[in-house]
Amino acid sequence: MIGRIRGILVEKHPPQVLIEAAGVGYEIQLPMTSFYQLADVGEEVIVYTHFVVREDAQLLFGFANQSERALFRELIKANGVGPKLALTILSGMSATQFVHCVQHQDVNALVKLPGVGKKTAERLLVELKDRLSHLLCDTSENPLAAQSHPIENTFVVADDPKDEAISALVALGYKPAQISKTVHNLYRQGMSSEDVIRDVLRSML
Structure with missing residues (x-):
């Protein structure tokens, strides 16, 4: 492992x-x-x-932290949820936000995520209700921060941030036609693909 x-x-x-x-x-x-x-x-x-x-x-x-991984592992144990859908769920909301949804039985927030229909959302809320108390710990730990050992960057490829954002969102399960329109509406000059993806996901909630 x-x-x-x-x-x-x-x-x-x-x-x-x-x-x-x-x-x-x-x-x-x-x-x-x-x-x-x-x-x-x-x-x-x-x-x-x-x-x-x-x-x-x-x-x-x-x-980013062990809490997010723990939630991913709980999600893929749920009936009808595979790794791809679990990744989509955690892309649309943080572990803390998901736990909040489960605590408050918020079906509406979950069904806004691609691949999560009403039945799937309801099943997640029922199956995970008693399994997520241990995830209420602090999820702000960030071992992904730079460790102050930069090396010469020879790997960057200049991709179009809009195209990269669309490709990433389609990989997460969003429909190409819908996501393409949203990306073009939200994109502003100078935005990175990560900025675009963040804004698109926020607009979906």
């Missing part, structure tokens, strides 16, 4: 990153709530991870 990775951030293409540790490059998918906290490319980062093995793939998911 790969539980934590510490290494140099080589690439950032939301929602995926490439981290090099001990000469090995790890492709890791992160929820956007964790992605926002990443240091710059070329700097050292730490992510908590969850390793998923399927017949057709081996996938590594990363998180």
Whole structure:
């Protein structure tokens, strides 16, 4: 089991990153709530991870702190929720916000997320109601901050922030036509793809 990775951030293409540790490059998918906290490319980062093995793939998911990872693990235990949908849920709201939804049985907030219909939302609220009390701890810890070991950045690729944002949001389950219109409406000159994604996700809530 790969539980934590510490290494140099080589690439950032939301929602995926490439981290090099001990000469090995790890492709890791992160929820956007964790992605926002990443240091710059070329700097050292730490992510908590969850390793998923399927017949057709081996996938590594990363998180800003252990609370987010714990929630991800609870989500994928729920009936009808796989890693991709769990990643989408944690991209649309933080662990603290999700726990708040469960505590207040807020179906409306959950159904705004792609892939979460009313039945799925209701099932999540029922199944997780008694399992999330341990997640009310502080989730502000941020091991993803730069560790003051910058190296020369030779990895940056100049992508169009709008196109990158659209690709990331489609990967998270949003419909291309809907998300493309929203991205173009919200984009302002000088915004990064992360800025665009953050604003789009906020507008969906």
